Amino acid sequence: MDNVDDKSILTGLRANHFRHPLDLQATESLKQLPGLGLAIRTLLRPTVEHFFYLENIATSVLVGPDQLPDIYSLLVEACQILDIEQPQLYIKQHPIPNAYTFAMRGKQPFIVVHTALIELINAKELQSVIGHELGHLKCDHGVYLTLANLIALAASQLPLGPVLAQNLQSQIMEWVRCAEFTCDRAALLVSQDSRTVASVLMKLTGGSATLSPQLNLDAFLAQAQAYEDLSHDQLGLFLKQMRTQDLTHPVPVLRAKEVTQWHSTQDYQKLLQTRSINYNVEATGGWRNW
Template sequence: MAFSRLPLIGLKANDFRHPLDREATEALKQLPGLDLIVRQLLGSVGEQFFYLDNIASSVLVGDRQLPELYQLLVEACQVLDLELPQMYVRQHPIPNAYTFAMRGKQPFLVLHTSLIELLEPAEIQAVIAHELGHLKCEHGVYLTLANLIVLAAGQLSPWGAILAQGLQSQILEWLRCAEFTCDRAALLATQNPRVVSSVLMKLAGGSPSLSPHLNLDAFLEQARAYDKSSSTDLGILLKEAQTGQLTHPLPVLRAREIDRWSSSKDYESLLQKKGKMGYDGETEVTGEWRNW
C-alpha cells in the first residue's frame, strides 16, 4: 500500500512542544544540584552498562536486518527532519519502547517484540516517531536520568538512592509532560490522529487477539468522559493521586490531547508552513507496507 506525507522541512522542537513540557523543563533547569545527582546516578549504574547490555541482548535494525522496520524509521526521520539514530528490537513480554541519548555516542531507540506484535505497521511508525520526538526536543540528559531512575533504582548506592528519591517526583512530572510533546511528534510523522490514538488504545487494553475488535471511536468517547469526570475539585485530587508516580500520562489523557491538537489551527498551520518549505508539487515520502 503506497502512502505519501510531506516532509516537514526545517521543523524545530519549539514548533510543536507542548506547553506543559516547556513549563516542566524550565522548572527542572532551576533545580539545584542536578549535576551532582546525575554524576551519582551515572557513577553507580553507568550509561555504558545500558549501552553495552542493549548491544549484547538486542537486534540492530538495518536495511539487511528487519528492513520493514528500518524503512519505518527512515520515513519518520525524513518527515520530522531528523538524523537517523540506531534502532534495536529486544525480546520482552511487556509492550514498550524507549530512547537513550548518551554523551558522545549515537542515540538509539529500542522496541520490544511484544509491542511490535500488538501494533499495525502505521502504529509502529507512530511509536518510532514518538521516540524520535525525544531526540528532536533534545530531551537527552533528563530522559536518560529518568530511564536510569526507572530501570535501575534498585542498583543505586544508598547516597544515590536518596538523591534519586528526592528527584523522582519532579523528574516523573517532567517525563509525563515530555510524553505529550512526543505524542505530537508521532502525529506529525503519521499525519493521522486516529493512528496515534489507536496505539494508545491498544496499550491501554489491547492484545494480539483483542486488538482487531477494539473500537477507536468508543475509546475517544471514553477519553472525553474521563476529562469531564475529573474536572471537579475532588476529581482533580484523585487524578493527581492516580498519576503522581507514573512515568507516562494515562492513555485516555494522551488520546484526548492528540484529539484536541489534531483539530487545532496550530497543527494545521504547522503542516502547511513546514510542508510547503520543501514542496515542489512532486515531493512525497514513499514506501510500501508489507505483511509481517
C-alpha cells in the same frame, strides 16, 4: 506494500515548533531544581552509559537495510519527516509491549522496540511509535530520560537529604509525564493521522494480538472524554492527581485526547503547511504482524 500514500517531510523543523506547553513549563522548573546537576553527575557516569549500550547490543537485533528492512524503512521515513539524524533502532525480544530511547553523550543514540509491541500494532502504528521515540531525541530529552529511569533506584543514596531527594524524584517524574505529550505530537507529525497515534494508545491500554482487531477507537476516545469530565469536581481532580503523581507516563486516555485535540488546532495545520514538502512513501497499512 504496493500502494502509495502522500506524506510531508518537515524541513527546518525545530523542537519548539511542536513542544507541548506543559513540557516547556516542566523543563524550566526542572532546570531550576537544586540537586539536579549533582544527580546527573552521580548517576550518569560513563560506566553506566557503556553498560546500557553493551547490554542492548548483546541482547537485541540491530535493524538495518539487510536486517528487518521493512521496519528499517519506517525509521528512515520517520527521520526524514521530522528532519532528524537517524539513530540506531533495535528490536528486543520481550513479553511486555514497550519502546524506549537512550542517548549517550558523544555516541549515536538508539531506540529499542519490544517484540510484544510489534505483535500488537500495524506498520503505520509502529512508525508512529518510532516517531514518538524520535521526538525525545529531537527535543534533547536524553539526559533527563535516563536520569528518570535511575533516580527512583538511587535517590535514597544521593547526598541530598531525603526530602530534597524525594522532591527531585517528584519533579523529574512530572517532567517525564509532560515530555510524553510532546513526543505524542512528534508521533502525530510522522503519522499525520491522529487516529493512528490514538490507536496505539488504545492497544497499549487494553489490547492483545487477539483482542486488538475488535477494539473500537471511537469508543476509546469517548472514554477519554469521560475521564476528562472527572476534573469538573474537586474530588475527581484530587483522585486523578493522586493516581498519576508517581507515573512515568500520563494515563493513555488523556494522551489520546491531547493528541487528538492538537491535530485539530491551527498550530498543527499551520506547521504542516509552512514546513512541509510533499513526497510519496509506501503505504504500510495492510502489514500487520512480523
